[in-house]
Amino acid sequence: MNKLIPAIKVKNLSLYYNTQKILEGVSMDIYQDKVTAIIGPSGCGKSTFIKSLNRMNELEADVQVEGKVEFYNQNIYERRVNLNRLRRQVSMVLPKPNLFPMSVYDNVAYGVKILGWRPKVELDQIVESAIKDADLWDEVKNKLHKSALELSGGQQQRLCIARALAVKPKIILMDEPCFGLDPIAATKVEGLIQSLRLRSELTMVIISHNLQQVTRISDFTAFFSTNEHRIGQMVEFGLTKKIFTNALDVRTREYVLSRLGSSKYENR
């Protein structure tokens, strides 16, 4: 593997929602141009953690943090941080597609237009290239001016990824991007993540409960769980291959075994 460059360094992060402690003492690096998977049982704080990487959770609740999250060496919790800029550079794709009630084209162009005026030809190019990068062009090229909400669930999810790609983020956070999709649509979303990964130009952090999928699409894996006080912690972080074949912590091994089965574990 080439030299690893941390895009984000999480240092001893603890997070509270309305004074209730949700995460404690999380430290890990998220490497540039790699895919990092976040796995763990329901309620252990995976979504809370990834939302803390672009401060999205502040839109939902009163949040307090201790520790640091450094995005290319800048602590994103410093006062002078421009949150719009941060969320453009570290963008988020949610479990359910959250498209705007507007056309396919306008959904993708929306964030680009906010950044400033561009000639129509240039905007057209950006939109086309983002939709192509999201492996969706052939399916929507004749529907660009129809409502995005008429697309299938899987197409809508890939359009959300196109919309995120259009503003050229450095990192995309994906919270269960295949949630609720039928197997064919889920395979297409997974294929898209895989093709973005192979181009090695984008850092991705992906939450998934599908551990087989995690073994296929991620370079690194972090296993989260709750401690005896029901507070979320990161138990172990490492190369995906290592986490799935030779994890150091018994809790990681038990979780992987329970989700994948022993034969799978031993054969990997």
Ligand SMILES: Nc1ncnc2c1ncn2[C@@H]1O[C@H](COP(=O)(O)OP(=O)(O)OP(=O)(O)O)[C@@H](O)[C@H]1O
């Ligand atoms: N906006 C919020 N306000 C208050 N508490 C919240 C909020 N969002 C989540 N929590 C709490 O934080 C804890 C962690 O939730 P979170 O959604 O991060 O877990 P998760 O590991 O992503 O779960 P799942 O796998 O089920 O999606 C839970 O106890 C949850 O109730």
